Amino acid sequence: MNSFEKLNKSYANYKNTLCIGLDPDYHKLPAGFPQTPSGLYDFLIEIINATQDLAVSYKINFAFYEVFGSKGIEVIEKIIPKISQDKFLIADVKRSDIGNSSKFYAAAVYDNLPFDAATLNPLMGMDSLEEFFNYSNKLNFVLALTSNPGAKDFLYNMNFYPTLFREIIRKFTENYSEENLGFVVGATKPEYAINARLLAPKYTFLIPGIGAQGGDLEQLRKANIMPALFNVSRDIIFPDNSGDYFEAVRNKALEYSQLLAI
Amino acid sequence: MNSFEKLNKSYANYKNTLCIGLDPDYHKLPAGFPQTPSGLYDFLIEIINATQDLAVSYKINFAFYEVFGSKGIEVIEKIIPKISQDKFLIADVKRSDIGNSSKFYAAAVYDNLPFDAATLNPLMGMDSLEEFFNYSNKLNFVLALTSNPGAKDFLYNMNFYPTLFREIIRKFTENYSEENLGFVVGATKPEYAINARLLAPKYTFLIPGIGAQGGDLEQLRKANIMPALFNVSRDIIFPDNSGDYFEAVRNKALEYSQLLAI
Numbered sequence: 001m002n003s004f005e006k007l008n009k010s011y012a013n014y015k016n017t018l019c020i021g022l023d024p025d026y027h028k029l030p031a032g033f034p035q036t037p038s039g040l041y042d043f044l045i046e047i048i049n050a051t052q053d054l055a056v057s058y059k060i061n062f063a064f065y066e067v068f069g070s071k072g073i074e075v076i077e078k079i080i081p082k083i084s085q086d087k088f089l090i091a092d093v094k095r096s097d098i099g100n101s102s103k104f105y106a107a108a109v110y111d112n113l114p115f116d117a118a119t120l121n122p123l124m125g126m127d128s129l130e131e132f133f134n135y136s137n138k139l140n141f142v143l144a145l146t147s148n149p150g151a152k153d154f155l156y157n158m159n160f161y162p163t164l165f166r167e168i169i170r171k172f173t174e175n176y177s178e179e180n181l182g183f184v185v186g187a188t189k190p191e192y193a194i195n196a197r198l199l200a201p202k203y204t205f206l207i208p209g210i211g212a213q214g215g216d217l218e219q220l221r222k223a224n225i226m227p228a229l230f231n232v233s234r235d236i237i238f239p240d241n242s243g244d245y246f247e248a249v250r251n252k253a254l255e256y257s258q259l260l261a262i
Numbered sequence: 263m264n265s266f267e268k269l270n271k272s273y274a275n276y277k278n279t280l281c282i283g284l285d286p287d288y289h290k291l292p293a294g295f296p297q298t299p300s301g302l303y304d305f306l307i308e309i310i311n312a313t314q315d316l317a318v319s320y321k322i323n324f325a326f327y328e329v330f331g332s333k334g335i336e337v338i339e340k341i342i343p344k345i346s347q348d349k350f351l352i353a354d355v356k357r358s359d360i361g362n363s364s365k366f367y368a369a370a371v372y373d374n375l376p377f378d379a380a381t382l383n384p385l386m387g388m389d390s391l392e393e394f395f396n397y398s399n400k401l402n403f404v405l406a407l408t409s410n411p412g413a414k415d416f417l418y419n420m421n422f423y424p425t426l427f428r429e430i431i432r433k434f435t436e437n438y439s440e441e442n443l444g445f446v447v448g449a450t451k452p453e454y455a456i457n458a459r460l461l462a463p464k465y466t467f468l469i470p471g472i473g474a475q476g477g478d479l480e481q482l483r484k485a486n487i488m489p490a491l492f493n494v495s496r497d498i499i500f501p502d503n504s505g506d507y508f509e510a511v512r513n514k515a516l517e518y519s520q521l522l523a524i
Contacts, residue, residue, distance in 0.1 A: 069336075069374050111329075123358075123405060124408045124412060125412020147360065150386060155386070159424070
């Protein structure tokens with residue numbers, strides 16, 4: 001079973017399109033969890049236990065771990081075996097480099113670790129991501145439209161014709177099938193997300209930006225944005241709450257899983 | 263002393279512009295060095311001992327370490343204290359992410375590790391790299407023109423007007439001074455490198471692509487490409503040789519330090 005099939009099986013099992021971002025800003029850990037790699041680990045185990053039956057996927061953004069150096073990467077290595085194997089696991093690394101180096105970045109997430117998918121930055125060109133696509137059983141999410149305001153500087157800068165995000169989608173869809181390729185498409189600019197969908201009808205979109213970043217889910221759903229995986233991070237793992245912390249986490253995850261039901 | 267001043271002092275001390283890339287493809291380690299993190303560490307210590315008095319700078323491409331997971335990052339943590347503190351140390355990470363995550367990527371190389379500079383991918387826009395530029399004492403090298411053939415897909419794709427690399431240079435130079443900003447500009451397309459220089463006369467260029475990748479150094483020198491730091495990786499750390507391995511490494515480094523004399 002390749003990653004694409006695993007994702008589709010997971011959709012069918014859980015009947016939603018929720019991906020939970022395990023993006024643990026250590027400054028925000030709740031009381032009782034020290035701001036250290038081991039505090040991070042304990043916190044994540046609780047998050048996983050509280051949400052595992054509710055989501056299709058977990059996305060691990062490496063930035064929040066790399067800040068602790070090797071000890072942080074060790075946390076990633078230790079939590080992965082605690083996650084049920086049917087979860088679609090995304091390495092949110094946004095890596096970019098040329099051939100020789102790119103090969104090792106790919107091996108880091110696909111051989112040394114058992115990720116099903118990774119997020120990749122296409123700026124350096126098609127050849128820079130080839131080593132990731134050589135893993136034909138994996139799903140590679142290429143950044144097309146990101147959810148930050150600065151995406152307008154280059155990705156949807158209308159002074160460029162054709163717009164950069166359109167050219168990225170065109171070039172990659174020409175070369176790779178939907179079993180091997182998906183796109184990161186932010187929810188904060190629904191009009192462009194819908195445009196991206198028209199350019200790549202069958203490809204899976206990994207959609208960050210709903211929840212804390214304010215993306216408009218309703219508009220995206222009306223526009224038939226599927227197939228898509230919606231990532232929610234802060235809103236679930238750092239909920240506003242006054243009662244039991246991980247009960248609040250579970251309630252938030254439940255709320256999103258219902259909102260994202262299929 | 264900020265990174266920019268440190269670099270300039272290093273130029274004056276060593277009288278060359280050589281940066282040695284510590285990019286140890288573990289498959290290529292010479293006999294006697296196992297293809298493991300500890301083999302990597304022992305190899306790098308020998309490389310550093312053989313070259314330390316010859317180069318201005320070392321650049322560490324994280325891909326070659328991340329392939330070993332936390333144990334690989336530990337190698338980076340362990341070799342840095344073995345490098346003389348006057349070396350200009352570059353984290354070749356080509357990172358890119360939005361605010362919250364970007365902050366932790368920056369802390370990973372500038373707080374948790376003592377790098378003087380980092381390479382960064384600007385695709386996601388100006389705000390995505392702001393957290394790196396908030397370290398006003400560090401030199402951030404933004405990818406502008408990379409040395410791989412695929413750079414033509416987006417960075418110097420002439421269907422875009424203005425060309426993407428020109429727009430990247432324009433936006434970043436408008437916002438940051440040469441004490442805080444430099445650019446990665448490959449040697450393999452001298453005509454564009456010269457164009458980049460005209461757009462950013464005072465900014466330091468980190469120039470990969472001479473040596474194994476075949477960049478034309480003479481053409482760049484004639485065009486007054488300075489201030490620039492020239493990176494050589496494979497040609498120095500994996501020399502063709504039949505005699506003593508690290509003597510060959512030293513001879514190659516010496517050769518490049520003379521070629522890049524100032």
